[in-house]
Amino acid sequence: MRLLSTKNISPKQLSAATALVSALLNTAFSLLLTNSLWTVVAVFIVTFLVTYGVYFYTLQVFIYRKIKVIYKFIFQTKATKKEEFFYNNILPQKSIEEVSRDVARWAAQRRYEIDALKENESFRKEFLMNLAHELRTPIFTAQGYIDTLLGGALADPEVATRFLSNASRSIDRLVRLVDDLNEISKLESGRIGVVESAFVIQDLIREVYEEFSMQAETKPMTLTFKKGTEGPIAVLADRPKIRQVLANLVENALKYGHDGGTVTAGCYSTDGQRVYVEISDDGPGIPETHLPRIFERFYRADKSRNREIGGTGLGLAIVKHLVEAHGQTITVRSKPGVGSSFGFTLREARN
Numbered sequence: 001m002r003l004l005s006t007k008n009i010s011p012k013q014l015s016a017a018t019a020l021v022s023a024l025l026n027t028a029f030s031l032l033l034t035n036s037l038w039t040v041v042a043v044f045i046v047t048f049l050v051t052y053g054v055y056f057y058t059l060q061v062f063i064y065r066k067i068k069v070i071y072k073f074i075f076q077t078k079a080t081k082k083e084e085f086f087y088n089n090i091l092p093q094k095s096i097e098e099v100s101r102d103v104a105r106w107a108a109q110r111r112y113e114i115d116a117l118k119e120n121e122s123f124r125k126e127f128l129m130n131l132a133h134e135l136r137t138p139i140f141t142a143q144g145y146i147d148t149l150l151g152g153a154l155a156d157p158e159v160a161t162r163f164l165s166n167a168s169r170s171i172d173r174l175v176r177l178v179d180d181l182n183e184i185s186k187l188e189s190g191r192i193g194v195v196e197s198a199f200v201i202q203d204l205i206r207e208v209y210e211e212f213s214m215q216a217e218t219k220p221m222t223l224t225f226k227k228g229t230e231g232p233i234a235v236l237a238d239r240p241k242i243r244q245v246l247a248n249l250v251e252n253a254l255k256y257g258h259d260g261g262t263v264t265a266g267c268y269s270t271d272g273q274r275v276y277v278e279i280s281d282d283g284p285g286i287p288e289t290h291l292p293r294i295f296e297r298f299y300r301a302d303k304s305r306n307r308e309i310g311g312t313g314l315g316l317a318i319v320k321h322l323v324e325a326h327g328q329t330i331t332v333r334s335k336p337g338v339g340s341s342f343g344f345t346l347r348e349a350r351n
Contacts (some may be wrong), residue, residue, distance in 0.1 A: 015059060019052035135177065142170040180314040184297065187321035194325050198349035199239050200232045201277060205265045208246045212254060219259050223250070226266035226280075233267050234349035235275050241322045242346065246279065248315040249342050253281035256340075269348060274328075278343035286334040294332055295320040319344075 026047040030040050145167040153159050186192045202225070209216075209223040216223050235242075253263040266278040286294065293299045298313040323330040323344045334340035 012056065015052050015056035018055050019048045022051040023048035135174070138170040138174040138177070142167040142174070145170070177314070180318060183318055184314060184321060187318070187325060192325070194238045194241065196236050196326075196347075197239055198234050198236050201235045201242075201267050201275060201346070202230060202232055202265075204239065204243055205246060205267075205277075208243060208250050209265075211247065212250055215251075215254055216263070219254065219257070219261075221254055221257055221260070222262045224262060224264055226264050226278075229266045229268060233269055233275050235346040236349040237326055237346045241325070245319050245322050245344065246277075248319050249279040252315060252342075253279060253283070253340075257281040257283040270345075273348055274345045275348045276343055276345055278341050280339060280341040282339040285336040285338050286332070286340055287336055288334075291332055291334060295330070 023044045027040055027044040030043040034040070145163040149160055149163050153163060205225070213223065250263060257263060261282045264280045266276075266280070268276045268278075270276050290299075295316050297317040319342075320330055326346065328345040328347075330342065330344040332340065332342050
């Protein structure tokens with residue numbers, strides 16, 4: 001009885017238990033009819049073997065008829081003229097344990113797919129909501145200024161000039177947003193190739209620093225190298241794309257850094273094969289809960305402050321795609337009140 005109550009009993013065990021019960025009953029009955037020990041033993045053996053064989057065969061046929069339906073459902077097989085061959089030569093080769101494992105793997109795969117679909121659906125809804133908001137803001141702002149001008153503000157040249165300038169800035173922001181979306185689409189589809197060349201990474205950082213020097217002076221903020229990392233290190237990468245990565249990181253550091261703060265670049269040769277490049281600031285930092293999502297499109301750790309500063313919300317997503325297009329990785333370290341550091345790896349150019 002303990003065997004029959006077991007959840008994982010196999011067809012062989014069930015057949016053997018049934019055959020044993022039948023053999024014992026027949027043996028007990030034969031003892032009433034004869035006193036011959038050999039006859040009793042023969043009855044036991046024959047009954048056990050016949051019952052086991054018939055019961056096991058019947059059980060297998062019944063189960064595998066059901067299994068065939070399950071396999072059709074799982075693997076989406078369609079009945080053909082070869083179905084009989086499929087039934088007779090393929091399905092019976094699998095034991096119940098193997099079928100159980102197949103079904104378990106199929107169920108796990110389906111659960112994974114369902115979870116992935118749910119996650120993608122949630123991400124899609126959030127992305128569309130953020131995209132609608134990002135598009136609405138500059139469009140409605142420009143529309144408001146233009147409607148005001150058409151309503152009579154054009155009569156005042158000073159007001160008209162100011163409103164047109166504001167509307168132009170909103171349209172510029174909209175153009176940047178569309179350009180960034182187009183850039184990400186190309187990166188995700190793999191339509192933008194990586195053309196590698198050797199160059200000194202510190203020289204490229206100095207170019208980016210020069211580009212943002214006026215913006216740094218207005219805050220004011222200092223653009224510098226970490227002491228001991230000024231020496232030239234050659235990397236093998238797509239120079240324009242890495243320039244875009246550095247420009248986005250330096251611009252973010254200037255936007256969110258404190259007035260009078262410092263933006264620091266560090267370049268380190270790690271293992272003779274890779275170079276680690278890091279852009280750090282001493283700004284307000286990012287709470288740890290936001291760090292896993294900081295590279296998502298339109299994700300903002302501080303939504304209110306980000307709206308005031310501006311930007312499309314796609315800069316870090318583009319940075320991540322550009323670095324990964326090189327087969328490398330980008331990471332972020334941050335602590336509120338201390339600052340943030342964005343670092344990525346590149347291949348080191350050998351002599």
